[in-house]
Amino acid sequence: xxxxxxxxxxxxxxxxxxxxxxxxxxxxxxxxxxxxxxxxxxxxxxxxxxxxxxxxxxxxxxxxxxxxxxxxxxxxxxxxxx
Amino acid sequence: xxxxxxxxxxxxxxxxxxxxxxxxxxxxxxxxxxxxxxxxxxxxxxxxxxxxxxxxxxxxxxxxxxxxxxxxxxxxxxxxxxxxxxxxxxxxxxxxxxxxxxxxxxxxxxxxxxxxxxxxxxxxxxxxxxxxxxxxxxxxxxxxxxxxxxxxxxxxxxxxxxxxxxxxxxxxxxxxxxxxxxxxxxxxxxxxxxxxxxxxxxxxxxxxxxxxxxxxxxxxxxxxxxxxxxxxxxxxxxxxxxxxxxxxxxxxxxxxxxxxxxxxxxxxxxxxxxxxxxxxxxxxxxxxxxxxxxxxxxxxxxxxxxxxxxxxxxxxxxxxxxxxxxxxxxxxxxxxxxxxxxxxxxxxxxxxxxxxxxxxxxxxxxxxxxxxxxxxxxxxxxxxxxxxxxxxxxxxxxxxxxxxxxxxxxxxxxxxxxx
Numbered sequence: 001x002x003x004x005x006x007x008x009x010x011x012x013x014x015x016x017x018x019x020x021x022x023x024x025x026x027x028x029x030x031x032x033x034x035x036x037x038x039x040x041x042x043x044x045x046x047x048x049x050x051x052x053x054x055x056x057x058x059x060x061x062x063x064x065x066x067x068x069x070x071x072x073x074x075x076x077x078x079x080x081x082x
Numbered sequence: 083x084x085x086x087x088x089x090x091x092x093x094x095x096x097x098x099x100x101x102x103x104x105x106x107x108x109x110x111x112x113x114x115x116x117x118x119x120x121x122x123x124x125x126x127x128x129x130x131x132x133x134x135x136x137x138x139x140x141x142x143x144x145x146x147x148x149x150x151x152x153x154x155x156x157x158x159x160x161x162x163x164x165x166x167x168x169x170x171x172x173x174x175x176x177x178x179x180x181x182x183x184x185x186x187x188x189x190x191x192x193x194x195x196x197x198x199x200x201x202x203x204x205x206x207x208x209x210x211x212x213x214x215x216x217x218x219x220x221x222x223x224x225x226x227x228x229x230x231x232x233x234x235x236x237x238x239x240x241x242x243x244x245x246x247x248x249x250x251x252x253x254x255x256x257x258x259x260x261x262x263x264x265x266x267x268x269x270x271x272x273x274x275x276x277x278x279x280x281x282x283x284x285x286x287x288x289x290x291x292x293x294x295x296x297x298x299x300x301x302x303x304x305x306x307x308x309x310x311x312x313x314x315x316x317x318x319x320x321x322x323x324x325x326x327x328x329x330x331x332x333x334x335x336x337x338x339x340x341x342x343x344x345x346x347x348x349x350x351x352x353x354x355x356x357x358x359x360x361x362x363x364x365x366x367x368x369x370x371x372x373x374x375x376x377x378x379x380x381x382x383x384x385x386x387x388x389x390x391x392x393x394x395x396x397x398x399x400x401x402x403x404x405x406x407x408x409x410x411x412x413x414x415x416x417x418x419x420x421x422x423x424x425x426x427x428x429x430x431x432x433x434x435x436x437x438x439x440x441x442x443x444x445x446x447x448x449x450x451x452x453x454x455x456x457x458x459x460x461x462x463x464x465x466x467x468x469x470x471x472x473x474x475x476x477x478x479x480x481x482x483x484x485x486x487x488x489x490x491x492x493x494x495x496x497x498x499x500x501x
Contacts, residue, residue, distance in 0.1 A: 041299075041357060048298060060300040 004073070007082065011072050014049045018042055028069045046072070056080050099272045100494055102339040103182025103327030104434045105174035105283070108427075109145035109320055110420055113177055117431075118438045120420065121446035122467050127421055128306055128318055134209060134290040139297060141304040144288055145320030145422030159243050165204035165230035168239045170323035170427070171285035175240040178281060182327040183339060186244055192278040194249040195271040196237045198325075199260025199284035200426035201481075203233030203253070206287040236285050240325075250277070258423065259389075259479030260284050261324060261430030262487035266348035268328045269489075278330065283430035285323035292425065293319045299358065301393050307423075308450045309390035309416035310397050310458035317391045320422030324430030326437070331496070342437040346474065346490040347376025353484035360396055365403040365478075365486050372476065372488035373407075380408050383490075384472045385445055387432045388460075389480040390416025391423055398457040400478065405459075413470075414460040419449045429479030433489055436475040440493050445470045 001009075008028065016023050019036050032038035032046075043066065047058050050072065056079035066072045076082075106113055109127025110120030119125075127145035136142035147170070152161035155173035164172060175196075179186060207227045214223055237251040250271075254263045261284030268280030296302050296317060303316040334341055349371025353364035373380060386408075388400055397416075404411045417432045424431060435446055444467050451464035472493060479487040 039356075040359075044299060 003082070008069055008073060010053065011050070011069055011076070014053060015046055015069065015072070018045045018049060026069065031068050033067065050076055054080050097273050097275060098331035099269050099328050099345045100331050100334050101326050101342045101345060101437050101491070102329055102334050103178040103184065104342065104437060105176065105178030105181060105325040106322070106431065106434055107147055107150060107170040107174050108322040108324070108421055108424070108431055109147055112150060114181055114434065114438065117434065118442060121417070121435055121438065122444060124447045124449045124465060124467060125420055126306070126449060127320060131288065131293070133206070133288050134293070141302070142293070143303075143305050144293065144318050145424065146288060147322050156243060158245065159239060163226065163230065164239055165207045165235065166287035167200065167202070167204055167206065167285045167323070168230065168235045170287065170321070171198050171236045171283070171325065172239050172243045174283060174285065174323035174325035175244065175281050178325040178327045179244065183337075184279075184327065189244070189279060190246060190248070192248065193276070194246055195268055195277040195280040196240050196246070196249050196251040197254055197264035197267040197280065197282045198237040198240070199254040199256060199262075199264040199430065200233055200236055201257040201260065201286050202289055202292055202425060203236065204231045204287070205289040205291050207231050209290045240281055256485045256487070257481035257483065258425055259429055259481035259485050259487040260426040261428060261433065262348065262477060262479035262489045263350060264430065265326060265328075265345065265433055265489050266350060266487060269345045269348060272328050272330060278333065280328040281325055282328055283323060283325035284426040284428070286321055286425035286427050288319055288321040303392060306450045307392040307419050308452070309388070309392045309419050309448055310401070310454055310460060310462045311451055312453045312455040314392045314394065314397060314455070316393050317418070318422035320424035322421070322424045322427045322431060324427055324434045326430065326434060335496070341494045342441045343491040344494040346378060346492045348372050348487065348489045349375055350487050352486070355484045358482050360399045360480050361484055362399050362403045362406065364484060365400060365480065366406040368486035368488050369403065369407045369476070369478070372490050376490040378474055378490055382474050383408070383412050383476050384470070385412055385436070385439065385475045386414040387436050387475065387477045388414050388416050389478045390418050390448070392416070392418060396480065398455065400480070401458040401460055411460055413445060413463055415446055415448045415463050417446055419451070420446070429477060429487065429489070432479070433477045433491065436477050436491050440472045440475055440491060443469060443471055445472070
């Protein structure tokens, strides 16, 4: 598994845990809000869990980009230096 | 809540209810007199937080109570046995008793009600207990601090301090609107005749838990609270207590008490719409309930003391709800610009501010105001207090979970009518 795929797996686990959904329901481009019932509080929970997992600080102004796994990866990649 | 104010006070066994004593512990002053001066001057309670460790937060201003020594006010109880929020509530009750000029010996012969609202109870103690448990294990928890924690202490300790044995003492946990809930509870008890007096209000002490929660939601302003401003960035957490003495009009008149204002009525509702987001329709409905309960028409309201937290969502939703009810609204201010958000104390302190405004013929300003947000288009009395003869004032309180509470106060001018 590539480094990227491993990280995506970790992010997926976090997201599925918070949104209380099964991992096979989520694709890299399925939308947290529209497809998986997330709201603003869940989005902040995801942000906080990512900060903890990857040891980074994510500005809340990034939330609008964090709509799916692909978007989250791109946002976390910047402070994490991936 | 169907009865109309003043329809048939004697015949229906209903009493008019007046405010005769005010007790204040706030970041802009201790006691009603200092608080009044603070509101008139537009004083800011904002300062760097010192009551808990703030390392790691990008910004950490708050509105702390400073210069408060519980032993200046609390005489019967050992202040060290009381949590910080309970110290505030008991001290404010002592101040209110004194301000009302009531004889506590006489109160002990009467039926009374004590209702104190809160968001966090003694979470300040819980912060420390959790830290101690993590660092040293549960066997090292401080037993005194542990005993201080139950939120019921906020009201029960007032009964103990004042030696009141014939009272119902309740703590109301409806968070940031809880002060108004507590006033409503006292109003019902005194109006119905169930109680002869009530000590009502709210209390909270700053704690790291709540600061961190709001911080994580992105709702803590970096330095100051700017309600209704286009550049508002959120709340500052605060603390304090406000306690109001409610009694029957006839008892106040019989003892020649100073009457700050009359409590006209209140409205409550809960929409259970969202954990944190306010709902415009249910807030509008709550204001209508309050107006109906008070027997007041919307065009009679001279001033609205808004919940006005200074977050993007609250202020625009609240102003939209006000416009829905009032059309062109009366002047609408936020005392949180000065006091920060003192949680369960907030609407009690604001109600006291409203009573002082009525009695002293002025409107407290919304400070830190630069440019009004078009989405919050109200005259918020920016930065400087103005003189005004207020007849009826509305005090809004909103809380997480969709709890809304609105209290209406009116000028008591019975003396003028009979003069």
